[in-house]
Amino acid sequence: xxAYLDLLxxxxxxxxxxxDRTGVGTRSVFGRTFRHDMSEGFPILTTKKVAFRWVAExxxxxxxxxxxxxxxxxxxxxxxxxxxxxxxxxxxxxxxxFRDFGGVDQLQVFLDQLMSNPxxxxxxxxxxxxxxxxxxALPPCHGISIQAKVHQDDSLSLMMTQRSADILLGVPYNITxxxxxxxxxxWVTGRKTRELIITFGDLHLYNNHVEQATTQLSRTPHAxxxxxxxxxxxxxxxLERLLSVKYEHLNLRAYTHHPPIKADVAV
Numbered sequence: 001x002x003a004y005l006d007l008l009x010x011x012x013x014x015x016x017x018x019x020d021r022t023g024v025g026t027r028s029v030f031g032r033t034f035r036h037d038m039s040e041g042f043p044i045l046t047t048k049k050v051a052f053r054w055v056a057e058x059x060x061x062x063x064x065x066x067x068x069x070x071x072x073x074x075x076x077x078x079x080x081x082x083x084x085x086x087x088x089x090x091x092x093x094x095x096x097x098f099r100d101f102g103g104v105d106q107l108q109v110f111l112d113q114l115m116s117n118p119x120x121x122x123x124x125x126x127x128x129x130x131x132x133x134x135x136x137a138l139p140p141c142h143g144i145s146i147q148a149k150v151h152q153d154d155s156l157s158l159m160m161t162q163r164s165a166d167i168l169l170g171v172p173y174n175i176t177x178x179x180x181x182x183x184x185x186x187w188v189t190g191r192k193t194r195e196l197i198i199t200f201g202d203l204h205l206y207n208n209h210v211e212q213a214t215t216q217l218s219r220t221p222h223a224x225x226x227x228x229x230x231x232x233x234x235x236x237x238x239l240e241r242l243l244s245v246k247y248e249h250l251n252l253r254a255y256t257h258h259p260p261i262k263a264d265v266a267v
Contacts, residue, residue: 001036001043001045001046001115001175001221001224003034003035003036004034004171004172004175005047005216005217005221007034007167007200007203008167008168008205008213008216008217009098009170009217010029010032010206011027011028011029011167011188011203011204012027012210012212012213012214012217014029015027015028015029015204015205016028016029018202018204020085020204022206024206024207024208025206025207026204026205026206026207027204027205027207027210028088028202028203028204028205029080029204030201030202030203030254031196031199031200031201032199032200032203033198033199033200034196034197034198034199035131035195035196035197036175036195036196036197037180037195038179038182038183038193038194038195038196039194040224041223041224041226042176042179042183042224042225042226042227042252043175043176043179043196043224044172044175044176044179044224044225044252044255045172045175045257046221046222046223046224046255046256046257046258047216047217047219047220047221047257047258047259048172048219048257048258048259048260049257049258049259049260050172050173050176050257052176052250052252053077053247054077054079054173054178055173055176055177056180056247056250057072057075057076057077058072058077058079058080058173058177059177059181060181060246060247061077061095061246062094062095062098062183063095063098063099063107063242063243064095064098064099064203064243065095065096065098065099066095067089067090067091067093067094067095067096068084068087068088069083069084069088069089069090070084070087070088071088071255072100073088075093082265083137083138084137085137087242089137090136090137090138091132091135091136091137092129092135092136092139093136093138093140094127094140094143094165095104096132096211097127097128097129097132097140097143098125098127099128101126101129102129102131102240106125106126107125107239108145108239109166109249110123110125110148111185111188111189111237111238111239111242112238114148114150114156114185114189114238115189115238118150118154119150123147123148123149123150124145124146124147125143125145125146126138126143126144126145126146127142127143127144127146128140128143128163129143129263136222140144140163141162141163141164141165141170141174142160142162142163142165142174142177142178143160143161143162144161144162144163144201145159145160145161146158146159146160146161146260147159147160148185150191151194153259154191154192154206155191155192155193156182156185156186156189156191156192156193156194156195157182157193157195157196157197158178158182158185158193158195158196158197159196159197159198159199160174160178160183160197160198160199161198161199161201162174162198162199162200163201163202163247164201164202164204165200165201165202165204166204166205166206166207167203167204167205167213168205168209168212168216168261168263169263169265170211171200171203174198175198177198178196178198179196180227180250182196183227183229184229184242184245186240187229187241188238188239188241189238206209206263208263208264209263212261212262212263215261218263219258222256222257222258223254223256225252225253225254225255225256226252226253226254227250227251227252227253228250228251228253229245229249229251230249230250230251230252233245
């Protein structure tokens, strides 16, 4: 995706030095937008390998409402291991806010409204809950706002606002995760997907990731793959169908990519 590489180059060229809580330091820009036309293919980087299964399992974990990292690590995914407490608990992080934001199942309401009142401008969720922030192992970086739009031709777009974005390690996962979420929303509501839009607040590159970023910029992107979702899943409400999807129901066709690029996570 050229749009991602343009953002990466922007951060390297225009980023300001910035101290951060990890002590590593970053180059950062503020207020940038990523747009992807879903008709061009599934949004996943080809200039390095992105672990699609890990992205999918993490998204399913969010949508299930779980906030225990052991539920995710049981799938062989260690994304949240650095932040978990001894029993795996992470506090009221993403899953809690999706499914129980002050007693409201936001995901249920979101899907219900997409089906019953598609032309509404109120298809919005937020994972930023000020009341719960002190108890979270890590405050939400993404999902500060998640908004869907049903167009006049009944196609579906999704826009997400992200307050803090690690462009080398985090953003590739975020793009793929919300691309998958949009694809699943289209599938359960019976709509063609149109556009994925992500607005970044603090978009940054850690100082120890510059060499890896330069390597990625030197690579020529491949054509994007296509995502297929098995259509033989059980019938039911949109929420029931969404929660029934497992990784084995997904088929990322023709995903051609350059080798992985390893870098340390700043904790």
